[in-house]
Amino acid sequence: MEKIKVLFVCMGNICRSPTAEGVFTKIIASKNLADRFTVDSAGTHAYHVGNPPDARAQKAALKRGVELQHLRARKVHGSDFEYFDYVLAMDDDNYSILFHECPDEHKAKVKYFLDYAPHLGIREVPDPYYGEKLGFERVLDMVQEASLGFLESLQKSGKLSVSN
Structure with a gap:
């Protein structure tokens, strides 16, 4: 079976x-779905390539049992x-950059991550870096919330079947 x-x-x-990579990875592992996915993260800018996630992000995530320390920043590549089947943007600026750089035949893959959590009433994950x-x-x-909604969307669309 091909991975998502x-x-x-x-x-x-x-x-x-x-x-998002850490949270989603933890969720799919808890549902015994890790072998069905390839999960990664990247940035539209190369400011921090090779660096681990922000220490504040790591600390907050670890309180919830999500480990991020092994991750390293990278920039989005044309390939x-x-x-990837889904390129999930965190906000308007990054969505715009991704959509502009994306070849026409793959534009449908570029989506807002929070569109999978419409009940939140917002489309952008705010950047906590300076906050x-x-x-x-x-x-x-x-x-x-968006990770759970994304999984539900995959199930409803038939792209992910889950046996209980």
Whole structure:
């Protein structure tokens, strides 16, 4: 069975997108679905390539049992648009960059991550980098909701069958 390939994208790949990668990875592992997915994260900018996630993001995630310390920031590559089935943007700016850089035949793969959590009433995961400590907790809450919604969407669409 072919894996579902998911790429989470923010600006620098040290706060939101690695948090989403970690949360989603934990959720699919808890549902015994890890072998059905390839999960990664990247940034639209190369500010932090090779660096681990922000220490504040790591600390907030670890409180919820999500480990991020092994992740390293990378920049989105042109080949990512062909390789990944879903390229999930965290906000308007990154969505715009991704959509502009994406070849026409793969544009349908570029989506807002929070579109999978419409009950939240917002489309953008706010960048906690320059904000207060609780911003990282808020990001964790949002990506948790969107991750669950994304899995549900895959199940409803028939792209992911789950046997209980």
